[in-house]
Amino acid sequence: MIALVDSISDQTLTTALFYLFALLSAGSALGVAISRNIVRTAVFLLGALVGVGGLYFLLNAEFLAAVQLVVYAGGTLILIIFGVMLTSKSPFSRFEPKLGEVMIAISIGSVLLIALVMGILRTTFASQELNITTYPLVQLGQVLLGDYLIPFELASVLLLVVMIGAAYLAKGRREIPQRRERTEASETMRRWS
């Protein structure tokens, strides 16, 4: 028994974990496409994002994995869920695609799948040893503010523009308050609220 456990190498562990996370991502992505209920598609999307985060962890990109979880699972997905929940007519509205639409989708999807798989199988990927000499985060910080400073700043400008736009869109109109009569109840309300 100990010999069996001993014989599990790093390669086995990483392969097993890779299959686990890949199954999670691919299965959830399939669920997003197939599921009939719109809130469930958002939940399956959570599974896909968490699976991709796990794959980042396997690739030793810990910071990227954590950022994926914070930004995607904890931010973008919440936004999507809000949009879905606040605009759906009822919790049980289901997609009812017609047979023709389904056939077109399946054919386009399979063409894409075959093209991608053939492309991946035919390419020889050069596996490059990572040149991590210092603390990876130190290197990341230095690179972000050194070599890639301009894209970093452009991204922050883009985010600023998005925030301003969102704040403007969400502002709404302010009504001019009409004169209200001062009763005792409204005076108490004004004083104690």
Place this chain on the structure above:
Amino acid sequence: MALIPSLLADSAPTLLQRLLSDRLGLTPSPGVNALVSLALIAVVFLPVVSLVAMFSIWWERKVAGHIQSRLGPNRVGPIGLLQSLADGIKLLLKEDLIPKDADKFLFRLAPYLAFAPAFAAFLALPFGPDMTFEPRLSVGVFWILAILSIEIMGVILAGWASNNKWSVYGAMREACQMVSYEIPLGISIIVGIMAAGTLNMVQLGHLQAGGIHTWLIYHNPFAFAAFFTYFIASLASNKRAPFDLPESESELVAGFHTEYSGLRFSFFFFAEYAAMFIIAGIQTALFLGGWNDPFGLMGYFYNQFQTSGNDVGLFIVNLVGVGIFVTKVLGLVFVQMWIRWTLPRPRIDQVLYACVKVLLPLACALLLGAAVWQLLVPELSFPTALPGAGDPSSYNPWRYLHPWNYWDWAARGAVATFVMQMLLALIGVAGFAATSAWVFYAFVSGRNLKQRLTDPLPIDKAPESLVKA
């Protein structure tokens, strides 16, 4: 992918692995490591997290009771200690009720989505110098934040899947609140991390091993203020009072977990108390010195035992460190409970106002101040070649100087840092002593009051301020 085997192979074996390989003759192969990790989770972590949650629930009810001038649970067990156990057994035996029109899959999924992240975040908490579940996690603090943001999804799904107006309101308020407060939370953490220079929680602990003045809360005044902004933001992020609108018991029945009963409800409950422990754990590890005592003895003895290779001594230091860490965390948890039963609950728009118009500008100002401080004030530099490389205990100040000796600091050009740290440490200790003295006085003088339960104040005359002729 080739990096992972090398990472797994060359990392310095932790104390537990060394003990296992020396005493039990197990070679530290990856399979054995994985098995040991699984065994640790099943035998140590899961019971400990459940015990922590059960103890916190009992303690909260006792604290609530005594603050409200009553006793809390006192029948089951010695001082009501087994109450949580009794509650757990009761919840297990309840009927598993799913509302007829609820979305069954999401209804069942939501408690696990809420509990699993809270449980997973425990693996980065540094209970002792060698007692961290995953010490090589280079993004320790950020990992905890990241994994706790999955909990938001669990709460939203719980509210939605219940098909219940109050639950949906609770879930929406909660999502708004948790997501908004993540920003000041993250910025406060950045202020602390800037003072430290590392995200790895074990390194953070070793960094603060020089005594109370090396604790990061006293590093500069901005980190001092960041501790408090982090505390407030973490209360909101954990939907803890005074920000407990999602589960506001007096308004929304029970908020997002109205329809949950039995074991499913206990998952949410456990998740909340586990998250309380975790955010208090981050505060302790990042700001309050982690497993270190105020005199720096832990760092001193760890350094001694490490250089002399004394395994038994290291183990004892680790155990004491775990005790100190858990004591500090439970103290912070007590403060959270204390605040819950003292302050009233603001409205959701007041909560979001506090976030966006008060905490966020304050946190940004602190960030700016801390960045300027880092630029202008010379720091104590450690003669390690690469920050974060290899051994986390290379951050231990005892290796390079005597942290309580002013001339050692002056010799390295870090006079301003030392003076500021000592000053802030004095302020902090004075504040803590004053608060403790006040609490002690209240406790002692309250015992002498004869009229507590039986003699309420007569309210036949309204106070002057309310009476207007």
